[in-house]
Amino acid sequence: TNGLVTTTPRSTQLLYPKVLANEKQEFTEDFVTALEDLEKQHQLGECAAPLLLLLLQPPQEDPVRHRAPHPHLPADIVKSPYSIKKKKKKKKKKKKKKKKKKKKKKEEEEEEEEEEEEEEENIVH
Structure with a gap:
């Protein structure tokens, strides 16, 4: 070509x-x-x-819900940082109270044991 x-x-x-x-x-x-x-x-x-x-x-409908960061989600699902902190604080307080109760119970048991030991000693003498 x-x-x-x-x-x-x-x-x-x-x-x-x-x-x-x-x-x-x-x-x-x-x-x-x-x-x-x-x-x-x-x-x-x-x-x-x-x-x-x-x-x-x-x-x-709900002015608080519309100010939320996720207004399309139900209000009970979306938690504000404040409510999360509050919940953690409450949980911590509950845990502390439970620990205190446990400690008190242990002390009472120890006192009972000591009293029983003293009674046994008194009986033996």
């Missing part, structure tokens, strides 16, 4: 420009729509848009 290489175009080569053109057109349409929305917001006034959004929001 004369040094010329000829190839037949593949189907993907034919589709690519069309796909790219469609994407560009969709992007342009979306961009224009967004610009129109912005213009409408400015026409309503800068303070009217936030007020409108506030009015369109559904009423809040």
Whole structure:
């Protein structure tokens, strides 16, 4: 041949420009729509848009729950750091009380044993 290489175009080569053109057109349409929305917001006034959004929001059932870091989860699942610390403190206090009770019981048992030993000594003498 004369040094010329000829190839037949593949189907993907034919589709690519069309796909790219469609994407560009969709992007342009979306961009224009967004610009129109912005213009409408400015026409309503800068303070009217936030007020409108506030009015369109559904009423809040539980204001505390909506301030939570995870409002989509049930309130009993989500624990605040404060409630976790409080629970740990309570658990620690309970454990300490139990330990104290155990120690007191042990001391009472030792006293009883000593009294029994003294009684036995008195009987033997």
